[in-house]
Amino acid sequence: MIVEAGQLALTFAFALSLLLAIIPLYGSFVANQRMLLLAKPLALGQFLFCLLAMLALIYAFRTNDFTVVNVAQNSSSTLPWYYQITASFGSHEGSMLLWVLMLAGWTALVAQFSKALPLLLLGRILGIMGVICVGFIAFSLFMSNPFERSLPFFPVEGRDLNPLLQDFGMILHPPTLYMGYVGFAVAFAFAIAALMGGRFDSVWARWVRPWALAAWLFLTLGIMLGSWWAYNELGWGGWWFWDPVENASFMPWLAGTALIHSLAVTEKRGTFKSWTVLLALAAFALSLVGAFLVRSGVLVSVHSFATDPGRGMYLLVFLLLVVGGSLLLYGMRMNSVRSQARYQLFSREMMLWGNNIFLLTACLIVFLGTLFPLFHKELGLGSISIGEPFFNQMFYYLTIPFALMLGLGPWVRWKQQQFTPLVKPLGLILVAALILALGVLASMQSVQANLALLGMLLGAWVGVSALAEVMLRMRQFGSVTQGLTKLNASHYGMTLAHIGFAVLVIGVAMTKTYTEERDVRMQEGDTATLAGYQFTLVDVYDLDGPNYGGQAAELDVRKDGRYVTHLHAEKRFYRIQRTIMTEAAVHARLSRDLYVSLGEELPGNAWALRIQVKPFVRWIWLGGLLMSLGALLALADKRYRRKTPPATKQEVANA
C-alpha cells in the first residue's frame, strides 16, 4: 500500500512539475501576475510529494518488502537498520529518486527564500527549475521506477546491499554530493531567467552568489567525503584515483569554483557578465555530463551503476537539449550585453580572470582525459586507458602558477594596482613562507629538492599571504579588534577557503612524496618495520558479524620500542553477496596515518598484509573542510539578506 502511495506521490510530483514548467513561464510572457504567483505553491507542493515518495521508499526498505525489485536487489533482512535506510539510495533507481528530491528541495528553497526577487524573475527561475524537474522526475518515473514490484513471484530474502556501500561515509557522501550537483541548477536557472529578461547587473550577481556558494559548499564537502570514504573502504589507502566518476564530480567543481570567483567580479564591478553566465551554464551542464557518465555505463568504473542503454540515451538527449537550448539562448541574447567597466592589466579583475583561465584549463584536461578512451574506442582504434600519471603531471604544471597567483590575488586592488606598494608586504610574506616551509621540513629532517618542498613552499606562500592580508584589512579599520567585527563575513570566508587550499596542497605534496608502503608476508608474532614503526602481528582470528564473516588481525605498533597503538584490521566475507571486503585499520594523527590492510591467507599459516605510513594525509580532507567552512562563512554575509539593495558605489568603496 505504502509503496503504491509512494508511486502515486511521485506521479503527483510529476504533474506539479509539469504545471510549474508551463504556467509561470507562460505567465511571465503574457505578464499575468496570478500565473506568476502560482510558482511558489507549485514548487513547495512538488517538494512535498517528492519527500513523500522518498519516505515511502525508505519505508519499503525498513519493512523488508522484497516484492519491490529495488529492495530485493539492494537490501536484506540481516542488514543493520541504518544501512537499510541508506540502501534506499544505494541503487540506480533509489539514487535517482534522491537526486529528484534534492532538485525539488532546491526549487522549494528558492521559492521560500527569494522574497527580495521581483515576481517576474522569480516566476521564470522557478519555471526553469520546473523544466529540469520534469526531465528528472519523468526519468525516475518511466525509465528507472524505484517502486517496481515483482509480483506474483518475489524472493523471500534480498540480495543485500553492496558491501562497499556499507560504511558510515556512504550515509553522508551521496546526499552531500547530490546537493552540490543539483545545486548548480539554481545558478543555471538564474542565468537562463536573466538571459530571457536581458538584465545582468551587480544586483543580479548578488542574488545568484549565495546559491552558487551553497551548491559549491555541498559539492566540495561531497567530494571530500567521497575521497575519505574511498580511503577507508577500498582498502588501498588511496584518496583519489582519477576514476571517471570522480572526474565527473571534479569537473563541475572546477567550473563552479570559476563561477564563484567570476561572480565576485560581476557583483563588485559589473563586468565579466557574459563570462559569468557562461560559467553558470557550464557548471550545471557538467553536472549533467556527470550524471550521464555515471548512469549510462559508457565508462567502466567502481562507481558505475548497472548498464542500461535506454537510460543512457534518455540522459544524453536531455543533456543535449539543456545544453543546446541554453547555448542557443545565450548566443541570441549575449551579443547585446556590454560591460562598461575599465580596468588595467595589473588589477583584481585580471587576477580573477587568470584564476578562471587556470580552473577551466584544469576542467578541460579532466574532460579530455576522461572521455578520450571513450572516443578512442568508438572510433574503432582499440581500447585504451589513460593512467594516473597523465592527470598528476598536468595538475603539477597547473598548480604552481595557480598557487603563486592565489597568494598575490587578494592584495591587488580593483581597477588598477601600482606594483611598488606591494613589494614590501609581499617580500615579507615570501620570507616568512620560506622560513616556515623550510623550518617544518627541517624539523622532519627532510629538506630535499622534491615535490614535498615545492608543495610546502606553495602552501606556505598561499597561507601566510591570506593571513597577512586579512590582518592588514582589519588594521585599516583602526585596530585589529575594531576591524574584527567590521570586516565582511565573506572576506573571512575567502581567507578561510584560501587557507584550506594551502592546507590541501601541503597535504597532497607531503603524502605523495613521503608515503611508505610495503606488502609483507607475516606469521603470528612476526614484526615488520616501516618508516621507523614496528608492526607486530599479534593474532588472527575468525569474525562473526550480522551479515558477514571473515578474519580479523590484531597488530601492535611500536616506535623505538615505545608502544604507539593497537590496530584491528578485518577481511570480511559478506555472505549474501559472496563478496570479500577489506576493512583497513587506520590510526590517524595530524602528522601521519598508520594504515594496515589484511590481504589473503598464504600457505604456511601466514598472511599477506599491506602496511602504509602516510604523512599529512589528514591535511587533504582538512583542506577540503576548511574550503567548505569558508563558503559557509561567506554565505553568512549580511548583504545577501538585505531586502532592498543599497547603492553599489558605496559597496565598491568598501570592498
Added chain:
Amino acid sequence: MQPRRQKRLFAILLVIGLLTGAVAAMLYALQQNIDLFYTPSQLVDGLGKDKIKPQVGQRLRIGGMVVAGSVKRDPESLKVSFDLVDTGPLVTVIYEGILPDLFREGQGIVAQGVLQDATTIKASEVLAKHDEEYMPPEVAEALKGIKHVPPSQQQPASGSY
C-alpha cells in the same frame, strides 16, 4: 596603441599562449600515458587489422580469465604468477604484492604492467571488480563473440546476412 587595445592584445596573446602550451603539454603527457588494452590472444597474434604485436618493455593492460590451477605462489615472499586466457593461447602474469579481494581462479581480471617477453607480463597492478560475474568487457566480446560495434560503423540493417 591605446592602453585599452594594448590590454586586449595582451589578454588575447596570453590566452593563445597558455592554450597552446596547455595543449602541447597535454598531448605530450597523453602520448606517454596511453596504455593499450590486449586480450591474451591479441597479445600473441597481434592487434587490429595489421596484427601489431606489442614490443618487449611496452606498458599495457591485459584482461582475461585466470586459468584454474595456474596460480603459483612463492612460499617465502608475496611473489605470485598465474595464466590468463580468453579464446586461444595462454599468457603468464607475474606480480608481487597483495592480490585484490576478488581474485579467484576462473575469474576475469585486468592487469596493468610491462611486457617482459612475448608471453609474460610483469604486472604493477591487478584489478578485479567487486562483482562475481564481472568480466572485462573486451574479454566478454572475445569469449562470447559479442562485438561492440560503434553506431558510426554499423551496417544498414538490410545487409546481405
